[in-house]
Amino acid sequence: MNLDATQLMRCGDELAKYFYQHGSRRIRVSYDFGEERSFCAVSASDFQLGEEDQARFRKIFSGPIQPEIASYYGSLAGRKRDSSELDLLGTMAELEDLMVTEGGGTQIVVSRREAEYFGKKRK
Amino acid sequence: MDLSRLRIRRAAGGIDADAKLINRTALGFALALIAFGFWKAGFDPAVVIRGLGVIVVQPDILINDYVARAGLGPAFVNSGLLALSTWAVLRLVGVLISGPALATIFTVAGFALFGKSAFNIWPIMAGVMIFTKVEGRPVKDNIIVALFGTALAPIVSEVTFGIGIPAPWNLVSGIAAGLAAGFFLTPVARGALDFTRGYNLYNVGFASGFVGTVTMSVLRAFEVPLSGGFAWAESGPDEILPFLALYFASMIVLGLVEDEDALGGLLRIFGTTGRLVADYPRAFGIGATLVNMGLMGFISCMLVLATGGDWNGPVVGGIFTVVGFAAFGKHPLNALPPMLGVALASSITHYGLDSPGSQLALLFSATLAPISGAYGPIAGFAAGILHLTLVHTVGHLHGGLDLYNNGFSGGMVAGIMVPMLDWIKERTRHES
Structure with a gap:
């Protein structure tokens, strides 16, 4: 399995953990692995992300991804039971969508470019 | 749900607004070290070049204080040159100069006062890069490990200048040893991270300790005579502290x-x-x-x-x-x-x-x-x-x-x- 897929799964784990820590018990994680870019959606039907937390998420994902950090330190994501490594996610994936609907819960979609695909293409 | 059909709503640009200042901080640090070094060498290029020559041929086993070996001026010029090289490498591979990058630049500069030279860091970095290519990843993926991995630079210096191999085979052996050490460092560093779980900031140093231990064990097993003595300058704060205080205040x-x-x-x-x-x-x-x-x-x-x-x-x-x-x-x-x-x-x-x-x-x-x-x-x-x-x-x-x-x-x-x-x-x- 390639590193990009593994890293995206770590993002999914970390986001699901965040929702769980904030009280959600109905969480769905889904992936769509593409050749050039892969996506991960985490949704919680019983949890609404507050405005402050939404701003935090947008800030975390506002910068460019940093593969030099993600490929080495990425394995730390999901390791701690009682704290989250959201900042690390910002180096691993990009925010595609953040949706909070009244009564409909919260959905976060992140994506990651397939570096190995582009590496092979260059060859 | 077909996630790939989602419209990408990423903000345009996305480059950190602070990036320019961080970049200038890193570059300014390197230039300040070089300027201070030249000042302490009396602005005499001959003194600096002679000192850098002394530094390059050191076996560099801990603790080898370049201030004691080559003088304050050349030691700081060496430090500044390596900080500049680190900055240039990061820029060259397109890494955003952020917290980890600043840490690598300051760390490499610091250890260029007692163990890292313009010769011994490159084979280690090249070894990490070869591993990265073999792994099929972009070069910049492991650049942080490559730069911190120069902790193993004494392997290059010791094999080249310290164990008595005749020229030019000493150079070939030293570079080969550095390439091998760098190659194996990346997977070891990832494993080490699992052990320390992010609570030891110098994690590559932890991993380098294992690679260094294996290397030293092999050298000891074959009774290879090592050289490189202890050097430690016993000097007061007068010459260095004002420069540091001014820099930190700025x-x-x-x-x-x-x-x-x-x-x-x-x-x-x-x-x-x-x-x-x-x-x-x-x-x-x-x-x-x-x-x-x-x-x-x-x-x-x-x-x-x-x-x-x-x-x-x-x-x-x-x-x-x-x-x-x-x-x-x-x-x-x-x-x-x-x-x-x-x-x-x-x-x-x-x-x-x-x-x-x-x-x-x-x-x-x-x-x-x-x-x-x-x-x-x-x-x-x-x-x-x-x-x-x-x-x-x-x-x-x-x-x-x-x-x-x-x-x-x-x-x-x-x-x-x-x-x-x-x-x-x-x-x-x-x-x-």
């Missing part, structure tokens, strides 16, 4: 000028555990980060002054490393407990506060800052005590081939303490 002023909320950001930095990955410029802005870096610089200087330490290459290297990691996990509240633990342990054991190993441990023990950040100052203080006892012992394993000996020791402390602290924390929570 960092604080620049941070306050650039960001009107720098102090607010600094308070938010104080609230972090410092556990990897704590990229302060990315999370809190470069203004607050610069203030934190300057503050940690002053605290380190005050600790050296208070304990009567020497002002030489290794000690200044330790100060630079603390300052660099103040962009990547260290702040006064989490760094001081382990440092004070080392001070106490040095005083009550036979090592003493004035031994070179203790002087370095005092500064480099801040590698365990995340332990006090996450589990409280008492845990951090205890980690410092344990660190001091280990750091004087583990150096024998790799025989000085790992420049980040404190990272090696810190990894062991974190690996031992964190599971225990987690168990205590969990038990306390259940009981309450």
